[in-house]
Amino acid sequence: MQTLSILGGGSAYTPGLLQALILHAAELPLKTVRLYDTDVDRLAIVARLTSAMARNAGVFNVEVADSLEAAIEGADLILNSTRPGGLKARRIDETLPLEFDIPGQETVGPGGFFFALRSVPEALRVATKVKALAPQALILNYTNPSNIVTQALVDQGGVKVIGLCDQSDEDLQAIVQALGAQAPYHFRCNGLNHATWYSDILLDGAPLGEMSAPLVAPPEFDEEHKLRFEFSRHLAEENPGYWPNSYLPYYLFPAAFVSQAERVGPRSDVVAASLDRYYAHFKSEGKSATPHLRTYRGSAGFGDLAVNVIRALASPTPHELVLNLPNQGATLAFAADTVIETRVRVSSDGIERLAAPDLPVPFTGLATQLERYQRLTAQAAANGNPQALVAALAANPLVGEEAIARSMLARAREVYGDLLPSAL
Structure with missing residues (x-):
């Protein structure tokens, strides 16, 4: 694992990832990190900064690839973290569903469906290049919607792929924050990405159910995240012993999220303004010969999970991680080849799936619906068949009817x- 290629390397998350790689460089066999991005201006800014960071730390080399082929050729690890369509398309993902009184969110519901229509063809194009230019490489998929993109790659076959998402840690950290004290945590989980249930939760060795402090959303959360937390707490109270992924409430309380989004506007506008500030900072810092090694706000989780996977793959000692992989018997709740999100052990010897806990009984019906939606959307996004697209969108629990799906696709x-592939 000497060469890591980062597709989407001009992202504002990349400096945080590079920082994490630098901090753990002694554990990693990396010699080269390649950056590739279709946004050459932002790539140049990030490359100047991260090259100086790596050089100052005396670790691996940072290179810029001028084409997708150059980025992939001979790589051992390929981190796919692209955003086809950019924030312009994300804004539509978040606003178009509201016209149909459906929550607008970039991974859940119709927003995630249209994101998949952009992400899946690009991921499959990457996979084709990998098979030709780096057949030994492992793809670490961070491109959203992670479960659908990873499912499409698994369905096509011919490449090794792991789906990544740090939401489980974010959700558990939110519980820790709500309790007002930092504490180590452990949990099991089962479900689909952004539709997972956590169980057997231990905080500092004590079961979550024994905590006496009231759980209230941390005050620093914005309105959307507070709403997600409060609904998650409500669902946990109804399902003792479990805590839901904080995206599940979108499916169960859609009207509240429609109202919230119409009141505060699309989240993508906030993200765009924040990114402009980040790149201005990166541009300034990139001019320095000795930039400060720091944790870049908003990028720590991205760097931590990706680097933890790479560390685990290089280690003879197994590391327990939550990943998105084909089920292969971890749970009876889903088909064997459905990509699920669950806890596994990862080491240089490979990946060992751990037996997943049962799902809460009231959730099993929705889980089956979401599995069908995931599988249909992965297939439809790959082949672009018009009727398959209608059927897949209608399978989303927030849509539910082919007539609505047809109207939404036309719109x-x-x-x-x-911004959508021409074939669609």
């Missing part, structure tokens, strides 16, 4: 324009 072709 999408109007508002996305060339």
Whole structure:
């Protein structure tokens, strides 16, 4: 594992990832980190900064690839963290569903569906290049919606792939924050990405159910995250012994999220403003010969999970991680080849799936619906068949009817324009 290629390397998350790689460089066999991005201006800014960071730390080399082929050729690890369509498309993901009184969110519901229509073809194109230019490489997929993109890659076959998402840690850290004290935690989980249930939760060795302090959303959370936390707490109270992924409430309390989004506006606008500030900072810092090694706000989780996976793959000692992989018998709740999100052991010897806990009984019906939606969308996004697209979108629990799906697809072709693949 000497060469890591980062697709989407011009992202504002990349400096945080590089920082994490530098901090753990002694454990890693990396010699080269390649950055590739279609946004050459932002790539140049990030490359100047991260090259100086690595050089100052005396670790691996940071290179810039001028084409996708150059980024992939001979790589051992390929981190796919692209965002096809950029924030312009994300804004439509978040606003178009509201026209149909459905929550607008970039991974859940119709927003995630249209994101998949952009992400899946690009991921499959990457996979084709990998098979030709780096057949030994492992793809670490961070591109959203992670479960659907990873499912499409698994369905196509021919490449090794792991799906990554740090939401489980974010959700458990939110519980720790709500209790007002930092504490180590452990949990088991089962489900689909952004539709997972956590169980057997231990905080500092004590079961979550024994905590006497009231759980209230941390005050620093914005309105959307507070709403997700409060609904998660409500669902946990209804399902003792469990805590839901904080995206599950979108499916169960859609009207509240529609109202919230219409009141505060699309989250993508906030993200865009924040990214402008980040790149201005990166541009300034990148001019320095000795930039400060720091944790870049908003990038720590991205760097931590990706680096933990790479560390585990290089270690003879197994590391327990939550990953998105084909089920292969970890749970009876889903088909063997469905990509699920669950805890596994990872080491240089490979990946060992751990037996997943049972799902809460009231959730099993929704889990089956979401599994069907995931599988249909992965297939439809890959082949672009018009009727398959209608069936897949209608399978989403927030849509539910083919008539609504047809209307939404027609509207999408109007508002996305060339941001959607031409075949769709």
